[in-house]
Amino acid sequence: MKKILVPCDFSASAIEGLHFAVELAAATSAAITVLSVISLQQQMDEFLVSEGFRENFENEVIKLRLPIPICHKIRLGKFAVSVIDAIAEERIDLVVIGTRGSRGWEGPFMGSNVEKIIKVSPVPVFAVKAKTHLAGIRNVVFPCDLMLSEHYGMTRLKKIQAELGATLHLLRIDTSGFLSRETLYDRIKEYAIFHGLSKYTINIVTDTDETAAILHFAKQLGADMIAMTTRGAADLNHLYMSSIAADVVNHAHLLTWTCIQQPVKQPV
Structure with missing residues (x-):
């Protein structure tokens, strides 16, 4: 089964990326791994940040009523490194990232991080700017x-x-x-x-x-x-x-x- 990785901090743009990934997964019989990354700057509040990610994930799963396999992973570390490591460890076939567009990258999806992912990802990367079907x-x-x-x-x-x-x-x-x-x-x-x-x-x-x-x-x-x-x-x-x-x-x-x-x- 194809595996899709969705880096997600549950911001508005990240949610659009998740929705597109769900539609793509349903059409291609794929499974989704949602990855939330806690930055090193948030390490002192790791428990609270993790709980927030888990709550947001559960709310989205309930809201979407997903007909596909989906799981949630939380990592502590640098965003780009965490994504690339997850691709290898989870045997990912495709990455879907929700972004804010030409006004700049949103949240953890800062330009340098996304550029690194585009440059070194061994699998294709979709960047979703708005609601896409x-x-x-x-x-x-x-x-x-x-x-x-x-x-x-x-x-x-x-x-x-x-x-x-x-x-x-x-x-x-x-x-x-x-x-x-x-x-x-x-x-x-x-x-x-x-x-x-x-x-x-x-x-x-x-x-x-x-x-x-x-x-x-x-x-x-x-x-x-x-x-x-x-x-x-x-x-x-x-x-x-x-x-x-x-x-x-x-x-x-x-x-x-x-x-x-x-x-x-x-x-x-």
Whole structure:
């Protein structure tokens, strides 16, 4: 059975992430582990904080009337480290995080922590910005790097596309203008064929600001989700490296999905 990890402090945005995870779990026959992290600064009040987390969890479970297996774990420590450790120990397949969006990360989901998770998580990460339903995800923007090599991220992306029944809008941001649009189109087509993609469109945008171009294209399209694969923290020279993915996740007003191209564990 697939396992979904939901880091949750039971703030409003975190609850939206939990609700999306529940819907996803019900559709894919998955189990959910809700993870609440007590920071080192809260250590003196560990008992009270733990009781608060437990009460909030029980209230949400009763309210949602969940038809799926769900459990609650509480850890003391650094947020990002706790999440990455839980992924390994609980054999997690997917992480779902509720965030506040472009105004900044909420509660324990501070930018540096979420960026670390995006960079080093060995499994895909959904960042949920607002109430989102699976049935409404029909158009997914995917900035592609045109690399003709098999990797974990693309395998996972094709699987989630199939589960959603969505159209994949392949997007290439041309920052140099070195290649003609015809050449770029042919290379994107070759990329799609190599990876066995179906139900997709090809799109080329010329811009020097990749993050802004991705967000603008998604807004113009009326996209429901942005998906990005990265090489994580191990390869900082990669075009769509983790910092760009983190910028997109932080500033997007819609659901985002990120996944490293190879399931390698990196230190947090």
